[in-house]
Structures are given as C-alpha cells and as structure tokens.
Amino acid sequence: MAEYKNYEDLTAHIGEDGVLVVTLNRPDRLNAFNGPMRRSIRKLIDVVAADDAVKVLVWTGAGRGFCSGADLTADDRGPVPTAPHDPSFQWCVDLLELPKPTIAAINGDAVGGGLGFALLSDIRICSTAARLYPIWLKRAIHPDDLITWTLPRLAGLSRTLKWLYLSEPIPLDEAREAGVVTDLVEPEQLLPTAMALAKKLAAQPPMHLALTKQAVLNSYARDPRAAAVAEDWGLRKAFASEDFKEGMAAFKEKRAPVFKGK
Secondary structure, three states: OOOOOOOOOEEEEEOOOOEEEEEEOOHHHOOOEOHHHHHHHHHHHHHHHHOOOOOEEEEEEOOOEEEOOEOOOOOOOOOOOOOOOOOOOHHHHHHHOOOOOEEEEEOOEEEOHHHHHHOOOOEEEEEOOOOEEOOHHHHOOOOOOOHHHHHHHHHOHHHHHHHHHHOOOEOHHHHHHHOOOOEEEOHHHHHHHHHHHHHHHHOOOHHHHHHHHHHHHHHOOOOHHHHHHHHHHHHHHHHOOHHHHHHHHHHHHOOOOOOOOO
C-alpha cells in the first residue's frame, strides 16, 4: 500500500475498506488550482492507478468550495506536469480512465476548471449548497479540463452549448435531470451518501470494475459492432479470473463473496 502523505494542498486518507478520500485543501481560495495542487493531483493519479489497496477514489473539497478552477492570483500557477509530447490536459484523460471507480462529492462551488474536474469522476453527488458554474466564456477563456468531451455526453449537444454560451450557474435540478450529477442531497448528507456508495463499490471485484469502466468509456467512440467485440474480450478475461470463480462459489453457497482482484 502506498502512503498518502506529503501532498501539497491535498489531504488523503485511505480506510480499511479501500476507499481513498482526497480533499482539495485550499479553503481560503475555494480550493482553486495552483501549481502545487496540480502537481499533487498528477502524482496522486499515478500512485492510485498502481496501488491495489485503493478500491474506490472519492474527491471532495475543504470548506465552502469544491474547486473554483484556476487560481489566477497564485504565485505558482504552473500546469500539471506532462510527459514529452502529451497534450496539456492528458491528466484529465488519465483521471477519466483511471481503472477504479471515482466519485466526486461536490460540497460547494465547482467553477470553470473545477466543474470540468468534477465531471471526470464516474459518479457525481452534489450538495444543494453547491454551484455548478461554467464560467469560461464570461472570462473570454476557452472551455478546458475536458469538459467539451464530458458534458455533451452527459447532457447532450444543445444543452451543453447553451450552458457554455451563457456562462451562468447551471440550475441544480436541471443538472440532475440531465445526468450531470447523479444525486442531489442536503449538505449534511453529502459525505455519508458518497461514502455509503463508495463502500458498496469497494466490495465489488476490482478487475471487473476496471473492465466494465474501460468497456463503457471505449463504447463512446465506437459503433455497436466494435463495442460488441470489446465486450466479448472483457467477458472472456473476466471468466478467466479467480474472482469469477469466487462469485459463482459464493452464489452456490449462499454467502457474501470475498473478491481479491485476481
């Protein structure tokens, strides 16, 4: 198991159930991205991807905000580190494709890049005290953090363009109806709701969660025949796993399965 310490502007805690809770921790700036936080996020994505002890990743924010986007006043506004020839937002792709379930517990304002960041999670649980604010065009900034890919797939083309054009907070009831957020809860219920779901997901077979996520994401860009081929490949891989045998044995023995990710 990796140690989740010494991350600048992030705090991280992993429980015995394998749920890693990561808190963006610049509450005085509504958890806006600065250089140290961006570098911490990049490092954490890589560490979590390789750490079998982490079953589910939960993101949230300290204080009143989830993330208010880029901190344009920060002394260090350095971008997320990239490998040679990677696009600037490769980290967004890596987080989107992280082979583990991810949940954004949106406790407060998610503005600009903070909204884009939230949409990179598989599931978004939102507080009624939050604002979802696609502010880019109001500042004459191009939409980023992969929101031009995520938002149309969640909300549809016309609604996405309307929200981006207007650059106004998205009504939370519209966001839930569109699937931008999966749940809308009172502030005091946000983390309990997210953690209850995370613990359920952590009990599922890890490899099968990863294969399912991969298949669903890949199907966005495939025609149905290619998706069928991908599902067939994933199914064969899953059938060959020890967790599949355990799942079948647990069903026959009428007990809870104990999955090991093998």
